[in-house]
Amino acid sequence: MSQEGGAMTRWEIDQPRELTFDPVRSVHVTVVSGNVNVVGADGPVRLEVTRITAPPLVVEQEGEELLVAYRDWPWRGVFDWVGKDFQDWSWKDALGKLARLFHARYQADVTLAVPYDSTVKVNLLSGPVVLSDLAGEVSARTMSGTLTLQSLAGRVDAEVVSGDIEAESVAGDLRASVMSGSVVAAGCLSRRVDARATSGDITLDLANPHIESVAATTVSGEVIVRIPRDACLEVSATAVSGKLASAFEELRAERGPGQSTLSGRIGSVPPGRGVPGRLSIGITSGHGSILRSDQPCHGAKPPRRTCD
Amino acid sequence: MSPVFGHGRLRLYLLKLLDESPRHGYDIIRQLEDRFMGLYAPSAGTVYPRLQRLESEGLVTRTEEPDGRKVYRITEAGREELRQRADELHELEEELRVSLQDLAKEIRNEVRGSVRNLREELKQAAREVRRQQRHAAREARSAGGEWRELASLLEQFRFEAGYRAREWSLSPEQLREIREIVQDALRRIQEVLERR
16 A cells, blocks of 8 residues: 555555555544544554444545545535634534534544654544644634543644633644633643633633743633743733732732723743743633642643654 | 553463463563553563562473573463452453553543643733733823833833844943943933923
8 A cells, every 4th residue: 555756655545454655744534423533653554443433434544644535525625714713703603503414424433543754634514523642833723522632732723603712731832722622731831822702701721831922712611721840931911800810919800880800920031041931811701720730740740742 | 651560460360371372581571561552561670570479489481492592481380370360350451451542532531631720820810911001001091091001111221122132242342332322211211301
């Protein structure tokens, strides 16, 4: 199953099976509903399709790129729309529901083992996604289902319309947005985090003292950010309705007519470092808390692989 | 990595691999890796001593090819052990069918477990911080509210000054000047307090 140069090889999969491929650097999976998992591993690229209903899935390998998708699927365009970072969530939601309605029979469970440094892109209308042990740039979108991110060293772009984003040991820049559902990042080593929810809680346990910018915004839900005690941050938090609290005395709390704010600087810039990082929290309705972790870096394990 | 190969099971699996066909030592190691999706990669130091042991027990034979590589073959006695342990082998193979998907499921459950614990822990901590803050606010209102405000002003000043001082390296003259300013400020604060 190998090929030379840029030639394209393709397989049609209409029943559960396993395939092995030559190493690739980029993987793109677009399916309708089911489970999609991509894990970094040693050895050749392996694809495991454990469940599939008609029609067949098409797998194409062209050079260092591997594509898993349906052929001529008329709704493929949906993902292009979703991918354009549409801010209008209700659109996405409606599109997802419509597409699911028409394509209830497009079901497949797909699991891939790929080299650690692969670039991975997963688009799914409905179902859970697991991405683990990767050092390349990853992007995952599902309209409904949990997104699990573990041990990722590269940039992460995660989006869920309805469902949770659960992340552990993510070290690359993290962008996580959900419409309805929560975002939780445990042992997060990222320097830049942008977490957004429309309706849902955001919980960030930051373990990297050298934070550059962290933003957490939710329309309705609770935001909790725990930061290392040796971090140096310029904080600005606002809540329209809800209480803001922090474990840092140096932050100033103000209660204005329309909103409460919490701002100030935490820690001091270590000599030789330019500016403090930024932490911003925005809540329309819900509580916000900034907590301090007791250990400088509490038990966060770095991803098993890193980019270099 | 869970101990898939406890209790003489690696030995059993080696016999099974050799029952499929005669193999080189290197091939055996690769076969093991492939079948366990790279999740288990036995080292030569694990495999060779076991092959030697099987050889000394007469369950496999070793022949050397013209190019110097060694080929292992199962003997009739080896096949007999395989037959006797057929149930055990079957069980082992079932366990080894841990597919990639099962692995992914395990990852999902593991992450779910840890993020949910974390969420609970932090929610609890956040409640505690809010409670303390309420308590502090009440205290400040009832007595010494002004003092707390002053304290926070001073704290803020200390941070600001400390930060700036660190940003620039101070000369002794600058330090003397700043000391004078601070002492002057202290004196003036004293005056303000005495006016009351």
